[in-house]
Amino acid sequence: MRLAFWIVLLLPGVLYAQHSDETLAQQKFISGGTIRLHLEAGGYTITPSDSENIVVSCRAHTEEQLERVKVEIKPMGARADVYVSETPHNDFHATIEVPRHSNLWARLSAGELDVKGVEGR
Numbered sequence: 001m002r003l004a005f006w007i008v009l010l011l012p013g014v015l016y017a018q019h020s021d022e023t024l025a026q027q028k029f030i031s032g033g034t035i036r037l038h039l040e041a042g043g044y045t046i047t048p049s050d051s052e053n054i055v056v057s058c059r060a061h062t063e064e065q066l067e068r069v070k071v072e073i074k075p076m077g078a079r080a081d082v083y084v085s086e087t088p089h090n091d092f093h094a095t096i097e098v099p100r101h102s103n104l105w106a107r108l109s110a111g112e113l114d115v116k117g118v119e120g121r
Helices: 063-068
Strands: 007-011 014-019 022-028 034-039 042-049 053-059 070-076 079-085 093-099 103-108 111-115
Touching: 022 070, 034 042, 034 093, 042 103, 053 070, 053 079, 103 111
Parallel strands: 034 079, 034 103, 042 093, 042 111
Antiparallel strands: 007 014, 014 022, 022 053, 053 093, 070 079
């Protein structure tokens, strides 16, 4: 039987949870705002959510690779900046859930970006 190892760190407004092969970051954000995505190399899927949260879930090939990944979500009124950095050079994927009605702006250094069902401009 495999035991899951969880670390939870609470910072002002951001919850980070870490499991052996997945990391999660979450931040409350208003629907209809603008979300600017600053993404380093990897595969990314942007999906809509009916909640008023931005949730970033990252997966990597090894726990060591995942520990190096940095996720920051910085809300500023009706705008939020999401930074994903220090990504491994192979087998990295992140899913970013955003409020369904969000305006998106994205910069991806290399990789694949798949946006599904987000209503905005």
